[in-house]
Amino acid sequence: MAESSPYLTATADAYDAVAPIYAEFVRDSLDRLTLDRALIAAFAELVRAAGPRPVVEAGCGPGYMTAHLRGLGLDAFGVDLSAVMIDLAREAYPDLRFEVGSMDALDLADGELGGLVSWYSVIHIPPQELPPYFAEFHRVLAPGGYLLLGFFESEGGPVLEFDHKVTPAYRWPIDDLAELAGKAGFVEVGRMLREPYEDERFRRGHLLMRRQ
Template structure:
């Protein structure tokens, strides 16, 4: 059995430790974020009008976003590195499927998915490892499938580590992250940059990508 990378163990342990508080923090958070909801709705419409197939939220946390994707008409399920988060997700949403797993080594068949959502879930990944994540997203997506990324944008700076409240995270220039996805075989459909609200520190980036056929 291959041992997970140290940063994966660190991330899982950190989210296990704050899982209950985190679930409380994110509950209802989309209600005050109309632009975020619009990006999610656009992703859902594109997925629904393409080939049939499930959508995986990778790094699903306590399951609130997976449930939102389901409410948008998608056959959605969630995967997260933190066992405690998965327990909370299953308790809160017993009608949905949740599994413990890592985004860099998914227990999914090639081309099994019609969509992937990574909502602030690659933010803890060291920059040098990001290409391997995009390669795994491409492996599990069917041709023409869609990928939605949400992340902290670096606002003109290079990739920058910062003191995320859970564990070290990274802010990315949107063009650089889009370029890495393009190298992995994704075509950009659209992007959205949102300025931080009063209770937020950083600009938010969103990339909507389609896998080349």
């Protein structure tokens, strides 16, 4: 079972341990991210135009992004490995749906979704383990559905492991991540690279893709 994978258990345990602190830290994090919000808004507009299908945030943490997506008019719900994070999300946003689960084994029918957001959640997956996640994203998205990825970019280097403050994580070359998603049946719609703010360590990468 995916839930028994050591890296998944370690990730869930690490986020459980810091959940209240992390939730407070990220709660208003989108407020200053002008470029990031613009891409999220574009994703929402494309999903709405394609038809009334739900959207999942895979790796939703304390739910702030799921709530933002709902504010953009999407039927959004969240899934996360961390049970403590899900409890905090339900407390903060009682009108929204949140479930404990793994991104590589979503409890959804084939083609059920109009959109899927993975906002700095695939960063914790060891590179060799990532292809099944993209296969699962492809399975649950309807043909023409949209995938939005947020991640730390490696700034021209290879995939790099780094000392994330919660649990080990990886920085990806944007071309390599796009190619990996392409092999799973996604085509690129657009991309955005953002240089780090003074209090950020790494360049931020964003990919907007569509299921073929």
